[in-house]
Amino acid sequence: xxxxxxxxxxxxxxxxxxxxxxxxxxxxxxxxxxxxxxxxxxxxxxxxxxxxxxxxxxxxxxxxxxxxxxxxxxxxxxxxxxxxxxxxxxxxxxxxxxxxxxxxxxxxxxxxxx
Amino acid sequence: xxxxxxxxxxxxxxxxxxxxxxxxxxxxxxxxxxxxxxxxxxxxxxxxxxxxxxxxxxxxxxxxxxxxxxxxxxxxxxxxxxxxxxxxxxxxxxxxxxxxxxxxxxxxxxxxxxxxxxxxxxxx
Numbered sequence: 485x486x487x488x489x490x491x492x493x494x495x496x497x498x499x500x501x502x503x504x505x506x507x508x509x510x511x512x513x514x515x516x517x518x519x520x521x522x523x524x525x526x527x528x529x530x531x532x533x534x535x536x537x538x539x540x541x542x543x544x545x546x547x548x549x550x551x552x553x554x555x556x557x558x559x560x561x562x563x564x565x566x567x568x569x570x571x572x573x574x575x576x577x578x579x580x581x582x583x584x585x586x587x588x589x590x591x592x593x594x595x596x597x598x
Numbered sequence: 599x600x601x602x603x604x605x606x607x608x609x610x611x612x613x614x615x616x617x618x619x620x621x622x623x624x625x626x627x628x629x630x631x632x633x634x635x636x637x638x639x640x641x642x643x644x645x646x647x648x649x650x651x652x653x654x655x656x657x658x659x660x661x662x663x664x665x666x667x668x669x670x671x672x673x674x675x676x677x678x679x680x681x682x683x684x685x686x687x688x689x690x691x692x693x694x695x696x697x698x699x700x701x702x703x704x705x706x707x708x709x710x711x712x713x714x715x716x717x718x719x720x721x722x
Contacts, residue, residue, distance in 0.1 A: 504686065504689065507682055507686060508686070511679070511682075511683070514679070528645075528649075528652060531645060531646070532646055535646055551635070555628070555631075555632045555635070558625075558628050558629075558632070559628075559629070559632055562625065562628075562629060583632075583635075584635075586636075587635040587636055587639060590636065590639050591639045591642075594639055594640075594642055594643040594646070595642075597646070
């Protein structure tokens with residue numbers, strides 16, 4: 485019996501689970517996309533038609549959100565493993581968030597053709 | 599009894615076991631994909647652009663140097679995907695035995711390289 489003093493923190497378990505759930509989400513999206521590409525006639529027209537469907541756009545953006553959350557946990561782990569000085573680590577965390585947020589808005593712009 | 603083991607962190611001398619190689623490459627490929635996210639989104643944008651922009655996009659993607667970068671990223675994606683599936687199974691305590699873990703690690707390395715080679719030749 486481990487007598488652990490619990491003080492209300494989550495010990496990273498939520499991030500750990502989020503990274504796994506988003507991994508499965510991306511896997512399902514990737515398999516579905518490959519199957520669609522194989523099933524549809526190849527070429528520019530059918531590719532463009534696929535991405536003009538509302539549900540494809542919504543699922544794509546949801547998956548990108550998954551990519552962002554997944555990459556956030558992964559990059560945060562990398563910085564925590566290799567960067568010890570708190571100031572530099574905090575800076576890298578902020579830059580990572582800015583980078584991922586930028587990528588996410590860029591992907592929405594591309595998928596919706598804004 | 600204390601075993602005589604070398605104690606150092608000399609990266610040039612450390613010999614990782616196969617699962618260790620898969621693990622560090624999972625991390626390296628993940629960082630590479632993170633850094634190339636804008637490029638990957640740009641590629642989707644180009645593939646969905648209007649007919650005249652599409653020709654310009656094709657010329658850019660068709661550049662040999664760009665093709666090399668893309669094949670590198672294709673490997674990063676496939677390795678990250680295959681190793682990720684393996685880690686998900688390890689998370690649910692499947693394939694934890696030493697022999698199985700070594701075999702699946704080798705399989706991840708081989709499958710991602712073979713898939714990269716096959717897809718790379720197809721799109722070149």
